[in-house]
Amino acid sequence: MNVAILDTSILLLVAKRELNLDRILEQLAGLRAVATKPVVEELAKLSREHSERGRLASWLLETIVNNVVDVIEEDCHGDSFDDRILCTAEKLGAVVVTADLEMAKKARRRGIKVAIFRRSKRGVEGPYNTFS
Numbered sequence: 001m002n003v004a005i006l007d008t009s010i011l012l013l014v015a016k017r018e019l020n021l022d023r024i025l026e027q028l029a030g031l032r033a034v035a036t037k038p039v040v041e042e043l044a045k046l047s048r049e050h051s052e053r054g055r056l057a058s059w060l061l062e063t064i065v066n067n068v069v070d071v072i073e074e075d076c077h078g079d080s081f082d083d084r085i086l087c088t089a090e091k092l093g094a095v096v097v098t099a100d101l102e103m104a105k106k107a108r109r110r111g112i113k114v115a116i117f118r119r120s121k122r123g124v125e126g127p128y129n130t131f132s
Contacts, residue, residue: 003094004031006069007085008042010097010117010124011035014064015056019117021068024097027124028115031095035065037073038084086110097124 006024013019025033043065046057065071076087082103089096089112096107099117107114115124 002031003072003092004028004033004097004115005085005089005092005094006033006035006039007096007098007100007103008039008046008081009099009103011039011043011060011064011069012053012056013099013117015060018119019099021064024124028095028097032070033097034070034072034094036085036088037071038076038081038088040065040071042081082106086112 010019010024014021014024040061043057043061047054047061049057072088072092074088074091076084076091078084078087082100085096085103086107088094089107090110095113095115096103097115097117098104098107101116104114104116117124
């Protein structure tokens with residue numbers, strides 16, 4: 001399946017206007033950009049915070065999720081949101097799009113392709129299995 005999973009870190013950058021969603025979609029040409037149920041759950045948890053991050057998460061849930069980016073659900077279990085996202089990526093053969101270096105490392109260790117946010121390029125690079 002030609003899928004790119006956008007994680008919470010990437011979506012929050014979109015909400016902060018540090019990253020343009022149209023540009024990500026352009027850079028991932030040929031891949032269907034999606035969010036996973038765990039990403040939606042994490043955004044819902046964040047949206048309850050009385051902070052800028054909470055406000056941004058609420059905006060994402062109202063504006064982007066399901067309207068611009070489809071939400072997919074796989075039968076994946078794990079101790080963390082990251083584990084469940086990576087499980088979904090493994091099942092679908094998907095690319096994980098992230099700004100979280102720890103998430104990128106976990107994905108690479110599991111053989112999952114990663115497209116990573118590069119602030120200097122104001123976009124994503126990849127997908128890669130490894131970084132030089």
